[in-house]
Amino acid sequence: MKIIVCCKIVPNEEEIAVLGSRELDLSAASWKIGQYDLNALESGKQLAAATDGTMTALSVGGPAALDASKIRKDVLSRGPDDLKLVIDGSRGFNDSLQTAKALAGALKEIGDYDVVLCGMGSSDLYLQEVGIQTGALLGLPVLNSVTDIQPAGDGVLRVERTLEDEVEVLEVTLPAVLSVSSEINIPSVPAMREIMKAGRKPVELLGSPDGADASLTTLSELAPEQQDRRQHIIEGDGEEAVDALVQFLKKECL
Amino acid sequence: MSIQSIFVISDDLAALNEICGGVKAMAEKVTAVVFGGRDTADKAASCGADKLLYCPVDDEGAPENYAAAIADEVKKTGGAAVLFNNSIRSRCLAGILGVLLDTCVLTSVNELTEQDGELVYRRMVYGGTAQRHERFAKPYGVATLSGGVFEPVTLPATGDIAPIEGAPAAGIKRIARAEKKEGGTNLVAAKRILDVGRGLAAKEDLEMIRALAKVIGAEVGCSRPVAENNKWLPKANYMGITGVQVKPDFIITLGVSGQVQHIGGINKSKVIISVNKDKAAPIFKNCDFGLVGDIYKIVPALIEKLS
Structure with a gap:
């Protein structure tokens, strides 16, 4: 089975600085693989092993995110045989349809695949729509919140999808685009051997399709107003500390 | 000035009430879309919408199969905001609908306001580090709204109830469905x-x-x-x-x-x-x-x- 796993390279949100104006400063933030895309990579690796298949990682984004060999190696150490990239600095990939159009274009160029896996959402914008819109653009079956994937004969996957109050078991005819839930697996840490091999795996640049119009206008992006918390901190877990907590609870809460 | 047309689409009637009630004052016309038979539609009638369409989903079917039928209905307006509840199914349907209407989807919107005749959507980005305010730059906008964006209200029931015109597209074959056992707390x-x-x-x-x-x-x-x-x-x-x-x-x-x-x-x-x-x-x-x-x-x- 030919598997393609989409992943987004995102700024590490723990390293984003908030300025006094509440604006964000991303200049010191390093790049990382989106947290939920690690689940998609793990699913791809497992499915490739189960079907004796191949796995390609696919990412679209700007040069700042995708030019670094360190991040490419990080992706390649998590199971893919190769990495394909659409690098385009001319758009922000700030809306799900723009990103989906770039991915759909890349998938058309790749041509031959059985299943495309995406994570639950990117860890920067977390729209949770890119996988669905990519599949819809290509006219393929799409599912979100997938919690199990099993091969079920020629060109068919048996897929478990967990909704809020229901679990569905579905038979998906391939090719299809599936967004996996973050509960589908616990991503494994790459072994040293995989890290060593990653540098030798092929990386290919694909063309960037004609720019899709932005669907959105961003009016502002500001850190939430800081809630003033009193930060009354006591060190200790002895009688005195617990009594202080009990007093606080009785006075303010209970 | 208000928005001409808002569609509210929900697979959960409580969320439908909240959203319809909340956006009623922002739009000239609110059309609600629900999933199920006429009985479901009757239960939803007092959500606050001017018009109610129902997609007759049976046990075999799924709301996601109605994307094209809903898109045809929305396109009759020439421009509209389409608002969903934030369930997993709704997010799936919203994404497909977004492609049919050539627009992106904003999900988990936590505040919706009207400014100068346009809707402004607020949502968290970068894991909660910032809130982004955005508006759609295209004729159609699609969004899913988190629970609790509006307070629930009770409104007079609409009599304008009809089944949706288009037929469902064949969906992904469902082998089994089971209620989730683990439950959870509200x-x-x-x-x-x-x-x-x-x-x-x-x-x-x-x-x-x-x-x-x-x-x-x-x-x-x-x-x-x-x-x-x-x-x-x-x-x-x-x-x-x-x-x-x-x-x-x-x-x-x-x-x-x-x-x-x-x-x-x-x-x-x-x-x-x-x-x-x-x-x-x-x-x-x-x-x-x-x-x-x-x-x-x-x-x-x-x-x-x-x-």
């Missing part, structure tokens, strides 16, 4: 919450947490790893940007480090009390009262003193 409505983090060493120790919850009349929630990695509590019980966003009178965090994504889920709490062994844990910057100490000493002591 933390959104909870007034008192205990918030368990990775400082809890073993699943059995939840008994100690539940005992304290019983004493003070609180619900038990947790951070993401406790639900997703350890699976010690149902997924519906985890709080954070990607989980539930709560607003209780008070919350006591127990062994929670306080990563930005988690804080985004609990920072609407009136009072935050935190217990953690690590003095440097970021949670102490986000709490009103904190104890730097061992939850295994503090929780049993609290149970004893408050019983």
Whole structure:
């Protein structure tokens, strides 16, 4: 089975600085693989092993995110045989349809695949729509919140999808685009051997399709107003500390 | 000036009421779309919409199969905002509909306002580090709204109820469906919450947490790893940007480090009390009262003193 796993390279949100104006400063933030895309990579690796298949990682984004060999190696150490990239600095990939159009274009160029896996959402914008819109653009079956994937004969996957109050078991005819839930697996840490091999795996640049119009206008992006918390901190877990907590609870809460 | 046309599409009637009631004053016409037969439509009639369409989904079918039929209906307006509830199914349907209407989807919107005749959507980005205000730059906009964006209201029932015109597209074949057993707690409505983090060493120790919850009349929630990695509590019980966003009178965090994504889920709490062994844990910057100490000493002591 030919598997393609989409992943987004995102700024590490723990390293984003908030300025006094509440604006964000991303200049010191390093790049990382989106947290939920690690689940998609793990699913791809497992499915490739189960079907004796191949796995390609696919990412679209700007040069700042995708030019670094360190991040490419990080992706390649998590199971893919190769990495394909659409690098385009001319758009922000700030809306799900723009990103989906770039991915759909890349998938058309790749041509031959059985299943495309995406994570639950990117860890920067977390729209949770890119996988669905990519599949819809290509006219393929799409599912979100997938919690199990099993091969079920020629060109068919048996897929478990967990909704809020229901679990569905579905038979998906391939090719299809599936967004996996973050509960589908616990991503494994790459072994040293995989890290060593990653540098030798092929990386290919694909063309960037004609720019899709932005669907959105961003009016502002500001850190939430800081809630003033009193930060009354006591060190200790002895009688005195617990009594202080009990007093606080009785006075303010209970 | 108001928006000409808003569609509200929901697979949950309570959410339909909330959204329709909330946007009624913003639009000249609100059209609601529900899934099920005429009986479902009748139950939804007093949601506040001017017109109600129902997609007759049966046991075999799924709401997602109606994307094309709904798109045809929306396109009759020439320009509209399409608002969904934030369920998994709705997010799937919204994405397909977005492609048919050539627009992106904004999900988990936590505030919707009207400014100069246009809708402005607010949502969290970068794991809760920032809030973004956006509007659509195209004739159609598609969004999913988080629960609690509007207060529920009761409105007179509409008599304009009709089945949708288009037929469902053949969907993905369903082999089985089962009710989810694990359940979960409605933390959104909870007034008192205990918030368990990775400082809890073993699943059995939840008994100690539940005992304290019983004493003070609180619900038990947790951070993401406790639900997703350890699976010690149902997924519906985890709080954070990607989980539930709560607003209780008070919350006591127990062994929670306080990563930005988690804080985004609990920072609407009136009072935050935190217990953690690590003095440097970021949670102490986000709490009103904190104890730097061992939850295994503090929780049993609290149970004893408050019983």
